[in-house]
Amino acid sequence: MTSDSDVLIRVENLKQHFPIMRGAIVSRQIGAIKAVDGVSFDIRRGETLGIVGESGCGKSTTGRSILQLNKPTGGKVYYEDEELTSLNPEELRRLRPKMQMIFQDSYASLNPRHAIGKIIGEPMRIHGSFDEHEINDRVGDLLEMVGLRAVHSSRFPHEFSGGQRQRINIARALALNPNFIVADEPISALDVSIQAQVVNLMQDLQDDLNLTYMFIAHDLSMVRHISHRVGVLYLGKMMELASRDALFSDPLHPYTQSLNAAVPEPDPEKERVRKSFILKGDPPSPANPPSGCVFHTRCPLTVEECILKVPEFREIRPDHFVACHLADEVGTSKIPAETILASEL
Amino acid sequence: MAPLLEVKDLKVRFRTIEGLVHAVNGVSFTLHDGETLAIVGESGSGKSVTMMSLVGLIPTPPGKIESGEAIFHENGSQTDLLKLTRAELRKVRGGKVGFIFQDPLTSLNPVLSIGQQITETLQEHLGMSREEAQERCIELLTSVGIPAARDRYKAYPHQFSGGMRQRVIIAMAIACTPQIVIADEPTTALDVTVQAQIVDLVKKLRSDLGVAVIWITHDLAVVAGLAERILVMYGGMVMETAQVDDLYKRPQHPYTVGLLGAMPRLDDTGRDRLVSIKGSPPDLHVKPNHCQFAWRCEYEFERCWKEVPPLIQVGENHFSACFYDLEKGKPRDDI
Amino acid sequence: MAHTTDPDTIKKPVAHRIDIQEGGFWHQVRYIGKLLLRDRSGTIGLLLFLTFIISAIFAPAIAPHDPLQQNLRDSKLPPAWSEGGTWEYPLGTDNLGRDILSRIIFGSRVSVYVGFFGVTIAFSIGMIFGLVAGYVGGRTDNVIMGLVNLLLALPYLLFVVFIAAVLRDSNINPLILVILIFGITDSPIFARITRGEVLRMRQSGYVESAVSIGANTRRILFDHILPNLIGPLVTLATFEMSAMIFYEAGLGFLGLSVPPTVPSWGNMLSNGRKYLTTYPWISTWPGVAIMITSLGMNLLGDWLRDVLDPRLRRVKK
Numbered sequence: 001m002t003s004d005s006d007v008l009i010r011v012e013n014l015k016q017h018f019p020i021m022r023g024a025i026v027s028r029q030i031g032a033i034k035a036v037d038g039v040s041f042d043i044r045r046g047e048t049l050g051i052v053g054e055s056g057c058g059k060s061t062t063g064r065s066i067l068q069l070n071k072p073t074g075g076k077v078y079y080e081d082e083e084l085t086s087l088n089p090e091e092l093r094r095l096r097p098k099m100q101m102i103f104q105d106s107y108a109s110l111n112p113r114h115a116i117g118k119i120i121g122e123p124m125r126i127h128g129s130f131d132e133h134e135i136n137d138r139v140g141d142l143l144e145m146v147g148l149r150a151v152h153s154s155r156f157p158h159e160f161s162g163g164q165r166q167r168i169n170i171a172r173a174l175a176l177n178p179n180f181i182v183a184d185e186p187i188s189a190l191d192v193s194i195q196a197q198v199v200n201l202m203q204d205l206q207d208d209l210n211l212t213y214m215f216i217a218h219d220l221s222m223v224r225h226i227s228h229r230v231g232v233l234y235l236g237k238m239m240e241l242a243s244r245d246a247l248f249s250d251p252l253h254p255y256t257q258s259l260n261a262a263v264p265e266p267d268p269e270k271e272r273v274r275k276s277f278i279l280k281g282d283p284p285s286p287a288n289p290p291s292g293c294v295f296h297t298r299c300p301l302t303v304e305e306c307i308l309k310v311p312e313f314r315e316i317r318p319d320h321f322v323a324c325h326l327a328d329e330v331g332t333s334k335i336p337a338e339t340i341l342a343s344e345l
Numbered sequence: 346m347a348p349l350l351e352v353k354d355l356k357v358r359f360r361t362i363e364g365l366v367h368a369v370n371g372v373s374f375t376l377h378d379g380e381t382l383a384i385v386g387e388s389g390s391g392k393s394v395t396m397m398s399l400v401g402l403i404p405t406p407p408g409k410i411e412s413g414e415a416i417f418h419e420n421g422s423q424t425d426l427l428k429l430t431r432a433e434l435r436k437v438r439g440g441k442v443g444f445i446f447q448d449p450l451t452s453l454n455p456v457l458s459i460g461q462q463i464t465e466t467l468q469e470h471l472g473m474s475r476e477e478a479q480e481r482c483i484e485l486l487t488s489v490g491i492p493a494a495r496d497r498y499k500a501y502p503h504q505f506s507g508g509m510r511q512r513v514i515i516a517m518a519i520a521c522t523p524q525i526v527i528a529d530e531p532t533t534a535l536d537v538t539v540q541a542q543i544v545d546l547v548k549k550l551r552s553d554l555g556v557a558v559i560w561i562t563h564d565l566a567v568v569a570g571l572a573e574r575i576l577v578m579y580g581g582m583v584m585e586t587a588q589v590d591d592l593y594k595r596p597q598h599p600y601t602v603g604l605l606g607a608m609p610r611l612d613d614t615g616r617d618r619l620v621s622i623k624g625s626p627p628d629l630h631v632k633p634n635h636c637q638f639a640w641r642c643e644y645e646f647e648r649c650w651k652e653v654p655p656l657i658q659v660g661e662n663h664f665s666a667c668f669y670d671l672e673k674g675k676p677r678d679d680i
Numbered sequence: 681m682a683h684t685t686d687p688d689t690i691k692k693p694v695a696h697r698i699d700i701q702e703g704g705f706w707h708q709v710r711y712i713g714k715l716l717l718r719d720r721s722g723t724i725g726l727l728l729f730l731t732f733i734i735s736a737i738f739a740p741a742i743a744p745h746d747p748l749q750q751n752l753r754d755s756k757l758p759p760a761w762s763e764g765g766t767w768e769y770p771l772g773t774d775n776l777g778r779d780i781l782s783r784i785i786f787g788s789r790v791s792v793y794v795g796f797f798g799v800t801i802a803f804s805i806g807m808i809f810g811l812v813a814g815y816v817g818g819r820t821d822n823v824i825m826g827l828v829n830l831l832l833a834l835p836y837l838l839f840v841v842f843i844a845a846v847l848r849d850s851n852i853n854p855l856i857l858v859i860l861i862f863g864i865t866d867s868p869i870f871a872r873i874t875r876g877e878v879l880r881m882r883q884s885g886y887v888e889s890a891v892s893i894g895a896n897t898r899r900i901l902f903d904h905i906l907p908n909l910i911g912p913l914v915t916l917a918t919f920e921m922s923a924m925i926f927y928e929a930g931l932g933f934l935g936l937s938v939p940p941t942v943p944s945w946g947n948m949l950s951n952g953r954k955y956l957t958t959y960p961w962i963s964t965w966p967g968v969a970i971m972i973t974s975l976g977m978n979l980l981g982d983w984l985r986d987v988l989d990p991r992l993r994r995v996k997k
Contacts, residue, residue, distance in 0.1 A: 069891060096893060122893060126894050126899065172889075175893075196606075196622070197621040264569060274570060
């Protein structure tokens with residue numbers, strides 16, 4: 001068990017439901033999109049927690065809800081001892097420098113009219129009373145830290161490439177020595193050779209500054225590379241959470257197994273013989289999630305209990321959590337591809 | 346295998362407000378009957394422009410095909426695609442060459458049902474009657490794995506999920522049994538499980554129909570099990586081309602080595618650093634007169650800056666445009 | 681021969697590479713300068729606009745005669761190049777012997793006041809409401825947009841006539857009245873555009889980034905949102921100003937604008953109506969003035985819109 005002082009972020013039963021409204025003058029709520037529907041996990045100091053899932057699973061929303069960029073509709077989020085949902089706006093604002101976010105679109109997150117020196121220095125102008133010299137020095141240091149040069153601080157965002165802009169975003173996030181950074185698909189929009197640069201940078205910074213990351217991505221290979229532990233989301237719920245090695249070499253949830261089976265490797269021999277684990281049907285809509293286990297409509301192992309009852313997210317093995325009624329039974333062997341009721345293919 | 350499409354020294358440029366962009370700078374390759382060729386490159390490599398210019402899909406006010414040939418072999422006759430008129434090219438598109446684009450949302454007309462869109466192609470190119478086209482349409486939709494095709498063909502694009510829409514696009518692409526299918530990043534916007542399904546579908550269709558496939562991507566992993574030959578592009582030029590096993594086992598060009606090293610793999614032990622290629626993609630405003638990759642290459646030496654390296658044979662059916670011999674660890678002296 | 685640029689360095693800030701939406705103040709000034717030189721219609725628009733402004737400001741110095749001075753002996757004289765005309769009255773005189781050129785020059789004042797101040801009021805009211813609607817959202821947004829739509833639906837002419845009739849007997853300067861009315865009735869479009877832009881910006885990421893680093897509302901509004909609003913709103917302002925000049929002329933034609941003694945292009949049009957077949961120049965010249973000014977403002981607005989349009993941003997492939 002991890003001791004409390006190891007835990008930096010604790011999420012308890014986090015919910016983010018977006019109401020669907022109808023009517024122009026007088027609006028009624030006719031439903032809700034359950035983007036995040038009861039997710040609980042810890043993030044430990046100094047680790048990288050990878051969060052993976054396909055589109056619509058709620059991984060981005062989870063990151064933003066934790067940082068209170070969208071106020072959660074339910075649940076609690078603890079940063080060290082502070083419970084974030086109960087803070088007033090001023091208290092929250094003052095805590096922000098410690099918990100930062102790096103967004104996917106490196107260009108959109110930079111104000112095109114500000115020089116990057118101004119952008120990176122903005123956190124220092126907002127919080128704390130630094131004078132201009134101190135700010136300029138610090139901006140220069142930060143630029144060097146992320147692999148750019150201090151002289152670049154007078155340039156504007158559009159003069160930089162995608163990878164460089166992401167470095168600028170990282171520099172801004174580091175301005176006031178954060179402890180926790182949520183990286184929401186930080187490299188998806190970058191070229192492969194640049195992705196490696198940025199990921200290496202993030203790892204180096206983590207080692208030097210003892211940062212804690214929540215790395216949200218759909219690219220499983222990259223998540224596998226950078227994370228210490230990984231959580232798998234599906235339709236707003238967490239299906240599995242385990243250490244990186246355990247999750248990828250011995251996944252216990254059928255969804256995780258199908259994800260693993262679907263990720264290609266740059267190895268022709270392996271790829272030619274790979275049998276894909278094809279899930280049947282289409283992903284359901286988060287506005288109308290299935291009953292019981294949200295995965296039951298596509299799971300090859302569905303039994304009656306899966307339709308009726310929501311499985312508990314429990315610790316099947318030490319530090320390995322799974323939400324599946326059949327986790328004990330499938331625990332020791334992967335589902336062979338032949339037992340899948342695939343579509344005609 | 347008989348050659349189907351021979352591209353020789355293709356050069357394409359674009360005129361923009363900021364000057365000329367040299368998007369494609371002398372690309373040559375041969376596609377054989379029924380072969381699956383993967384064209385791999387990052388953004389700005391010119392991979393898409395190369396393919397699109399072959400079939401007249403580059404808007405020719407800003408774009409211009411400066412030089413080159415694209416010989417299409419069919420029943421013993423040879424046609425240079427680059428010399429065809431607009432009307433002739435329209436016949437080629439859809440009829441001889443089918444397309445699968447990246448974004449299934451924008452590739453389908455939102456106000457027409459998918460049945461209408463497919464039958465339109467069939468009637469136009471194969472001269473089928475409406476009833477024949479409808480039947481064939483339903484056959485096609487079933488063959489790409491759309492369940493209950495007879496009912497669903499009246500549905501509209503927005504009623505399908507992303508993966509289903511991509512299948513519809515594939516159905517349209519193969520509708521007129523073309524000889525070549527060009528797929529431009531067809532799975533980049535799809536979830537990984539859907540991507541696996543689409544790759545499987547393409548594998549099945551190519552073995553059923555014997556069609557040649559050109560798969561354009563930036564992802565060396567997705568084409569590893571699909572391609573027979575790979576072409577690696579950078580800065581509008583071909584850097585390396587080889588049979589698939591050869592390329593992944595014995596990459597000869599520093600760029601290919603870099604790309605392969607930048608991808609994390611299953612057998613990664615611990616959290617090693619990824620091999621990253623320093624620098625950023627080249628500025629295409631300058632006409633290349635030396636190796637485009639020299640700025641980012643760790644093996645560069647004098648000669649790399651003086652001339653553009655030609656494609657040098659480094660193995661059976663394996664060519665690399667590089668003056669440095671990676672296996673021997675020194676510059677080539679036999680060129 | 682030049683090497684390909686070292687990709688590791690930053691691209692040099694060549695003026696023509698800069699998009700007007702990006703970069704600081706001086707970058708944009710240089711860019712605007714280059715664009716003006718390249719685009720003739722924009723330059724023409726700017727020149728016409730400046731002519732208009734200058735004639736309004738320096739009217740007493742430029743006009744050859746006092747616009748109010750009647751001179752029945754010299755009445756109904758044709759323009760100077762026609763038979764019977766004289767260069768003392770270059771564009772001719774009206775039925776009361778007043779110099780048309782001078783009246784046009786002084787008339788531009790009314791148009792400038794109405795256009796400029798009217799737009800300023802519309803801009804200010806519209807921008808504030810649009811900001812609140814877009815930024816606060818929710819019910820406030822619905823209420824404000826409801827009001828906006830209501831105002832847009834009003835037939836402005838009826839509204840104007842009504843207000844004018846109601847306030848006619850009071851001592852309010854009719855010019856101020858016209859300006860106020862135009863300002864209020866034209867504000868909805870500014871509100872709509874502002875709201876749209878604010879919504880777009882909230883989605884676009886840098887506003888959210890500002891929140892994530894702890895910026896308060898004041899900083900977000902002043903540092904992030906307002907500077908990026910100026911572009912579209914200034915473009916809109918030029919178009920609306922042109923429209924207001926037209927409207928004022930319309931009102932003047934109907935006799936609902938400033939009193940007939942004060943020279944305004946609308947009044948002059950109305951005045952010359954009786955003489956269209958006999959002395960056509962009395963109405964024609966103010967008509968030409970209105971047309972040229974509107975044209976100039978529209979050209980300027982078109983050019984500004986092209987320059988400020990973010991969709992013209994370079995697309996990377």
